Amino acid sequence: MLKVKHLKKNYASFSLDCSLEVKPGYMTGLIGQNGAGKSTTFKAILGLIHYEGLVEVFGRQTLNEEDKQLLGVVLSDSGFSGYLTISDIIPILKHLYKSFDQTFFLRMVNQFELPKNKKIKEFSTGMKAKLKVIVAMSHQAKLLILDEPTAGLDVIARDELLDMMRDYMAEDDQRSILISSHISSDLETICDDFYMIHNGRVMMHEDTDVLLSDYALLKVDFKQFEQLDKDYILKYKKESYGYSCLTNQKQYYTENYPDIVIENGHIDDVMTMMIRGE
Incomplete structure (x- = not known):
């Protein structure tokens, strides 16, 4: 669906070198702190800025008009x-997209109680975010590219948007979504896999199921840390009680170190340890 290989963009104080892939039927997350390179990556993928490297969408490096109709x-x-x-x-969307589904669009507008005759500038942040996602979904797109769609929203509004994405993916197993967020816990519940980006570089790519089942934080005191087999430690960080270790x-470690504290890994924990750990 989407392949990016060594996408490079250089600025005076920032450089990007990113590779990632979105498979058909997958919802793929791109996570990282603000300024990590997420928006730059998205703009390059869409051809909005000049870049070096390879970007293939629907198997092609150059999108024709028909391809563009399949992007949200x-x-x-x-x-x-x-x-x-x-x-x-509505008439603007009809003109832009041959497959614009007005019935679906209005159903979603009504479902999320968006006023049809109120100026968009008077909408709340959550209402504007919902409208943008509804527009992206309203023309039978095969690939959605969503840059921080939940930024600035409260918990309820974020949850409503995530439900919209789940429903969208459930309707067609060949649809895909690439979504970025610095609120990584959002993506943990919906994404099949994720890429972690920091300072313009991808630090990790992992299936979400693998992360939730195989990753863990080990909480050990100083003596336990000295005795710990570190072959499978990815990062560690000194704490007041000793060390936290990511594996x-x-x-x-569950089988061989029954006396240490082992906590299930989550995306937030993994991102913090990968960025701040040694």
Whole structure:
């Protein structure tokens, strides 16, 4: 569906070198702190900035008009004019997308109680975010590219957007989503796999199921740390009580070190340890 190999972009104070893949039927997450390179990656994939490297969408490096119709995009710094209403943008969407599904669009607008005749500039942050995602889903897109769609939303609004994405994927097993977020816990519940990016470089790629089953944080005192087999320790960080250690071999330490504290790994824990650990 999407392949990116050594996508490079250089700025005065930042450089990007990113490789990733989104498979058909997959929801793939790109996680990282603000400024890690997520938005730059998305803009390069969409051809909005000049870059070096290889980007293939639907198996092609150059998208034709038909391909572009199959893309649904949400960027954090884009949207419709605030002086338009939802009623105003319907004819615009009909003109832009041959497969625009007005029935679906209005059903989603009604479901999420978005006012059709109120200016978009008067919408709340959550209402604007929902509208952007609904627009991206409303024309039978095969690949959604969503840059920080849940940023700035409260827990309820974020959960509603995540439910929208689950429903969208359930309707067609050949659809795919690439979604970025610095709220990594959001992606843990919906993504099949994720890439972790830091300072413009991909630090890790892992299936979410593997992370949740095999990764763990070991909480050990100083003596236990000295005696610990570190062959399967990915990162460690000094704490007041001793050390926290990240491993992707939870079963090994469970079987061989019954006296140490072992906590299940989560994306937030993994990201913190991969960035701040030694």
